[in-house]
Amino acid sequence: xxxxxxxxxxxxxxxxxxxxxxxxxxxxxxxxxxxxxxxxxxxxxxxxxxxxxxxxxxxxxxxxxxxxxxxxxxxxxxxxxxxxxxxxxxxxxxxxxxxxxxxxxxxxxxxxxxxxxxxxxxxxxxxxxxxxxxxxxxxxxxxxxxxxxx
Amino acid sequence: xxxxxxxxxxxxxxxxxxxxxxxxxxxxxxxxxxxxxxxxxxxxxxxxxxxxxxxxxxxxxxxxxxxxxxxxxxxxxxxxxxxxxxxxxxxxxxxxxxxxxxxxxxxxxxxxxxxxxxxx
Numbered sequence: 001x002x003x004x005x006x007x008x009x010x011x012x013x014x015x016x017x018x019x020x021x022x023x024x025x026x027x028x029x030x031x032x033x034x035x036x037x038x039x040x041x042x043x044x045x046x047x048x049x050x051x052x053x054x055x056x057x058x059x060x061x062x063x064x065x066x067x068x069x070x071x072x073x074x075x076x077x078x079x080x081x082x083x084x085x086x087x088x089x090x091x092x093x094x095x096x097x098x099x100x101x102x103x104x105x106x107x108x109x110x111x112x113x114x115x116x117x118x119x120x121x122x123x124x125x126x127x128x129x130x131x132x133x134x135x136x137x138x139x140x141x142x143x144x145x146x147x148x149x150x
Numbered sequence: 151x152x153x154x155x156x157x158x159x160x161x162x163x164x165x166x167x168x169x170x171x172x173x174x175x176x177x178x179x180x181x182x183x184x185x186x187x188x189x190x191x192x193x194x195x196x197x198x199x200x201x202x203x204x205x206x207x208x209x210x211x212x213x214x215x216x217x218x219x220x221x222x223x224x225x226x227x228x229x230x231x232x233x234x235x236x237x238x239x240x241x242x243x244x245x246x247x248x249x250x251x252x253x254x255x256x257x258x259x260x261x262x263x264x265x266x267x268x269x270x
Contacts, residue, residue, distance in 0.1 A: 051197065
């Protein structure tokens with residue numbers, strides 16, 4: 001089992017994948033999420049991976065560098081329809097990305113805030129969601145972990 | 151990167167070439183993480199290809215008919231307690247694209263060598 005930082009990076013990738021596959025053809029979106037999940041699992045269990053970065057930072061960098069292609073892929077399979085929906089998608093993606101970046105990056109420094117670690121530990125303990133409802137329940141549960149008394 | 155229809159970008163060419171090499175070593179199928187790692191090893195890169203870049207390239211190669219994909223038998227990941235893998239196979243067209251890419255890569259070197267060997 002990897003560190004809480006690794007769980008944070010994995011959580012960011014999962015969240016982002018959920019976001020850019022949002023409201024697309026269900027089979028296509030599910031296939032992409034399953035493929036990313038398989039990659040994350042292989043990365044987590046690959047003890048032979050040699051990298052100058054920590055495993056968590058490695059995943060995070062792979063995630064950040066792939067964002068333009070994720071968006072490009074989504075546009076290629078675009079079923080966003082009207083302009084309003086498309087602009088909503090772009091704004092939501094941008095906001096989520098900024099929040100995820102500012103949320104995750106400080107964790108790579110020293111002395112990660114313990115409340116955030118509560119959330120990360122919750123995310124790590126959760127199995128990947130199979131349905132939208134399960135995912136929403138996990139988000140609410142782990143958001144609640146932030147307010148758990150010290 | 152803007153592309154002409156049917157033309158491969160460098161990453162896609164490299165994937166075809168690497169998949170062809172894996173095949174010659176007996177690996178008929180490969181999965182995303184495996185090819186990312188093989189690419190990084192072959193090019194001596196410290197980082198694996200980004201998630202989005204890798205899976206978009208694999209998808210394009212499949213759309214072009216150079217790769218085929220299928221999900222592995224669900225019993226295998228269930229037994230090994232891991233998520234299922236999407237397995238890719240190089241098609242005959244993909245193998246031809248890999249040969250073509252290899253020829254292109256070796257041509258300038260051959261020309262340079264010929265020029266050096268040619269009598270003055």
